[in-house]
Amino acid sequence: MKVVLTAGTGVYYDALKELFYDPFTKETGIETVLVSTGGYSEVQTKVRAMSEANNMEWDVFATTYDTVRSPAFANYVEDLGDCSELPNVESEGVDGSCLGKAVLWAATGNGIAYDESEFPNGGMKNWPDFWDVKAFPGPRALPNFGSPWYVLSAALLADGADPKDVYPLDVDRAFRKLDELRPNIAVWWTSGDQAQQLLRTREVVATMVWNGRVATLRKEGFPISFVWNGAMLDADALGITKGAPHKIAAMALLNYIYARPKAAAEFAKRLNYAIPNKHADDFLDADVASNLPTAPENWSKLVKSDAAWLAENSQKLIERWTAWISG
Template sequence: MGQTFPTLLTRRSVLAGSGACGLMAAARRARAEGVSALTIADVGAEPSAAMRRAFYEPFEKETGIRVIAVPHAADPVTQFRLMVETRSYIWDLCMLNTEHVARLQHDGRYFEPLHLTPADTADLLPGMFSDVWLGFSVYAVMMAWQTASFPKGGPSSWPEFWDVGRFPGRRSLCRSPAATLELALLADGVPPDRLYPLDVDRAFSSLARLRDHVAIWWSSGAQNTLLLESDEVDLSDTWSSRAQAAVSAGAPVTLVWNGLYVTDGWCIPTGCPRAGIARAFVRYCARADRQAEYARHIANGPTNRRAFSYLAPERAAVLPTAPENFKGLTKFDAAWWGENTGWVAERFEEFMLE
């Protein structure tokens, strides 16, 4: 007769079990109400494919509720606002970053409360959730340069990126004021912990000094990846997942974890008739094992600290929220941009036309 061993019950194992029971109870209620599917608006392309493998398909298998993913616009704020105001719920959940959330909250009440419990958020990094939003994916705005262009080493800070004498080469920058103005201030010597509120005049003065050396102002993540994979530019700002995609494709690029971090997460529109099962899906995406699976397929950082215990060290090393990388990043202040986007964006467009 084989030996038997006592089961070790920990607080986390109990919470995990209760979480699974809560998920199935939510699924049963949803099916009883005639809900058979959730429609989720995400960013499309590679991130959506990664979410399909990490969140959508496993959720379908565990609950029997089908997940339909549709891409939203590059800036989904107007779509989200109109959907709530007209009560035409084409989405049950939407992937929004912190700036999107701040802009919508500035305008009115557009989000359902998530009813998160301490158990749901116990292992999340600080600032990765609120009563209406849960972050699950972190990306960095950072620096990349062609290794061959700087055989003795390239810039490691934004003042050095701006130093065209010491580090000559063709540069590219994102054609958007958000984050670009922050990088311009860092280049001008503003300490990371004193970035906000942004000194907009100083930022544009800093940008003006570099403008003649910017060969390309990129406007999409796909374009940025192509630039890093080609020899069109020597240095660029970049989004971390796009930079990692270029490296994975064989681009000889050096990445510098110096810049900002931005978090994408889930929100439920106010009045959504399927809010109950949508909340269950949000809690599901907070799980460490699900976030780790997402990070295996796209190089965005998990917000659940325990996700790293599921990841190989070499994979963890390329993610923004890995401790060694995260310490070089400053939180993007979405609330400031939520209040100032309009007039700053107009000024940026005027700057680009000068």
């Protein structure tokens, strides 16, 4: 028996494999088979294509917290209901771990990362600074991975919107602000690995990216800072594909990963992602916990998306974004 899955790339996947997937195989005998993919937009496209062709090859896939709640994606994932068939999610997960169509996984802040060496007199502190190419000169990068509301939210903050008033998104205003910065965007990246590499090679001086990616770069010795002010709360979700060829094994895997608080804590130590196991903090030092999005001083600075608004508007937003990015 096996589970075919796609769940991130690079160091993110390496940590998942070591801490969760390999132990799962050792304890259950169920093989975990990784499918190499690009960013989330590519994953979503392939899931749709396989489903519509009635040729589903994957069992478990990672996508964004927002995407899995989107009506446009509902027909491609198994409905887990209240997760009663995943008892560890109920007993070990933090409140909100069951998403109906998936389970919550790694939570992070999606904010500004900048190269300290480019700004010796002080770096960026907020999204208006990211847009200010005179005070902070140099090429930027922004993501294009299927969830454009993060970039549009940043544009509104750069235009002076109060964080509590970002939603509902003023889409016209956001695109006008993006038009201003567009000439300075050197790369529209599609995966976290690509974003990291842009900073390693100094192809850009700043980008939007997840705090865990910055933590890894700093461990490698790169002088990259992360800005929590105005960062977007982002999270992965793990879903089971509709028509999964190994659904029972996939259910077993999702249930298993929620029962490993020490592994969840180790994952957080390595990558600075908050794992939704309510006992993980028991195994974390205060300095690690303070660099997670769930730390009170960081949590208060995060911008949270409006799930109800996105459920009604995400598809139209993606269509407009696709037209804009292609133009």
